[in-house]
Amino acid sequence: MRARGAGALPDLGPAAVRRECAPDCPGRPGTPGTPAPPGRFLARAAAVTALLTAAGSLCGLLRDQMLAQLFGAGRDTDAFLVAWTVPETAATLLIEDAMALLLIPAFGHALSARAAASDEARTWPADARDPVRTLLAATLPRLLGALACGSALLALGAPVVVRLLAPGLPDPAPAVACTRLTALTVLTFGTAGYLGAALRAHRSFAAPAAIYVAYNAGILGTTLALHSAWGVRAAAAGVAFGGVLMVLVQLPACVRQLPLHVRQLPTGVRQLPGHVRRLSGHVRRLPGRDGRLRRAIRPRASRPPLLGLALLAPVVCFTLSRQSQVLVERFLGSSLPAGALSHLNYAQKVAQLPMVLSLMLCTVTFPVVARAVADGETARAGRRVERDLTLAGLVVLLGGAYVGACAPQIVALLFQRGAFTAADTAATASVLRVYALGLLGHSLVGALIRPFFAAARPTWYPAAAMAGGLLITVVAGAYAVRWWGAHGIVAANAAGITVTALLLLHGLGARVPALDVRRVAAGLGRLVLAAAVAAAVGGPLAATVAAPLPGAAAGALLVPAVFAGTALAVRAFEVRRLLLAVKGKLAHVR
Template identity: 50%
Template structure:
């Protein structure tokens, strides 16, 4: 889909007969807020579909395997894709490659003089032997082969080191041999996730969101089909095999769109100027290392849970997993807003327009917080009913529901911190791309050279708090104690990142943002109280409780947020209403 006029870079314009005149931009398809709303709508539908399939995946796992030793063993192996997904799809790869692709597009559309990278009528990737280099295929040629080699090496090391990985992550696990076998299946995700993340970043930079939004739909479809077909013969190993199959389907989903929209991969080697394309791109480890360090540090919260949970009664890791997977679904949808707007922020920072970047970041923070806090009120009010409705079938019994509900309620208190970390971390990396071009000029407002390390430092402090709280509370409270450590640590990280945005070069008005967040928290408190009352009077059947509490939460939260003056919610709602009115 096309989000804005800048996406014409992915298409082949007609050659301009006047050398000194740039081709006119196409007419805008609508107001920017409406195009953003359309992008969010399509991405939301596909992301919700992926989340629902992920929920179905967890339902199948709960039905067939419950919450016991085998499931714990698989969840330890699942630490590999759980690390690879945020590192290579959700965080590091977009934060590295999306700004790089945005810089390439900005270089291609340089306003100085004639168009430095004219495209031929039927081959947008072509350049003449004497002409300048098109930066987009130059970037792909310089980065994609090296990335594939690195990912292959990492996958191989993970496969060979599976016993050490299991021993490090869960030394008290009751069935380490099974976990090793599952880890070797999941090791393949390192390669496929990395490739899918790279291709998705390129598509998003070109303002195409449909295929990237569908990757988790493909992933969970692969897991579901594999588990249903092979659980009888392979047991829990079927889930690990399904993870490998699903990661392959991710690449299959985005590769054709990338080839069509961004760069014709089959013509890279034989294109004239390929050698100069490679020389025109400079790769920077100074941009790579902070992003990788942040992603790994953030994922270390899960490592702490698995490490300490392996020494607690069997099923603890499973209860944490089921509760957190459900609680994170609305938060993931909220953070999707910042994923959609990241290309706009990256382009603004690449062009030195810090005011435009600031306005977008502030809007993102309010919208992300509103969705997350409304979800928090809903989850706290009816956690037992949600889990009973979803999982209490087959091997997952009432005791598992009660244990997981206690975890969910405490973990939900940290959802706002989780969402804000996801939304605020992106701007820190948005204007220091991993790749630079020979003809590019530095953009303004990039902050200090050390600003890229602020997210890692903030996450490190939050991680230390997580570990301390978990060590103090887990021996007495078990899984809820681990959830409390997670919530406290990530909330501290979010506060530190909000305070560090100015050091990044984005002049966010912290007092204004803090005022909006405090009003949203007040609205969430009102919604939680109303939802708890509704849950109390709705009766024992979980389905009516969930439906009633959900309705009450939306109405009370929306009304109180409006009364408290959070009018930033008005624009996206009116944009969506306008689209419906024209339909």
């Protein structure tokens, strides 16, 4: 970096913005105390996220095991699962998708504005405010008010909601009682999602990744303490308490990272990029230390346009359409014999584990992609997205192959105890194998949607693609449920989400020139072939072991070995690169 004179203005090009980050942007290269290069920082952040996500998934499995043992797969569990739709939808809308897709790019632009305005030699006038704090002040109070109203309305309208979600329930009263308890998650999940998005944009990943550990711990503790007196309502009360813990676990990090106090920013800044001016406010001239007039940013007091209705509407429509696939399952499954909803739920919980693991890296890199787009570096963002898609596909296909091959052993090992019988195991395992067919589609949709909204510009293409997939799910599911029951519902879900993933991949290739769609599709095709061979070979071999634990362990060895061998045989370079990277790490450790 070249030296600057006392009266010279800082270089505010995109490269300089990345070099000279604000002091409280943790993890940015050039920040005091964090000299690690971006790749090493992303690796550490991904490792922390992986550990905490794995811990949260383990707690979730313990939760599901406890529910299966205490309540089995009958009418009470079906009633709770109808109420469970509320936190499921709230998690997707307010934590995992909509809130993150809206706020991470918005905070990325605010941080870019702060970094572009950074000049330690000057201070702003007393009425100037930090762009990040301006964003917080303009959005958080309004959001909390809206979420509180939503929770209250949902609790009051619980009978109507249950009737709409599961009209086939013989006795809706337990489901209504549980729904009124879980309605609190609209407020708590929304708050937790907002805080998590803000922390991730500031490159703080530990607290947001820990929320599901706290959430499931709350469910476990409350259910164990109250199930004797409250029955299945204890689980719903645990959901409500777990949501409160999700907020509390992030508060210490928020106090450290977010500018909750008035922060004075530097003046003497020359012309800034257009997105910075739009976010931070109008530009006016202020006297610098040498007496000359300098251009500086003065933040607006109004709501930032990055979070206007034009951007909010397509994100919400996409998220609701995606979550509606679960609602379609609940609706169609409510007409099936008692326990069908429970079998669908337990199979879905196991199938989600590979998908969650595959999207961990995308969760970490999304702030990086959003910041690169904010700085105008679309080529770097495109390369990052291509690597993320390939790695996500590799992880989810390997996990899907294992789930498909060893479904009976996995379900028996996890759930077959207490009120959960061997017949429940067989039914859940058969549904789980069908779920595995749609795992790649679900993972790709989760990875592809992020770059669509990284630029903080409104686009309706993802919502339209998701609506097309949902239409396929509804039509195919309504027909297939008559002939194949729960299996037909799940197969329709897999078909719909796969079509959505293909549409999103095609659309993103047209919008991001650096993304080679054909190369990504060819690589994923080779990995799909490797996963199919691994499931076909590993499943029968694992089934030769009678006991669930040794059978699942044998599958855990056989399926990855067959997957890797087949992938190398068909020249899946993604697996070869991964194996070489692991080999290099092990050699470095020795």
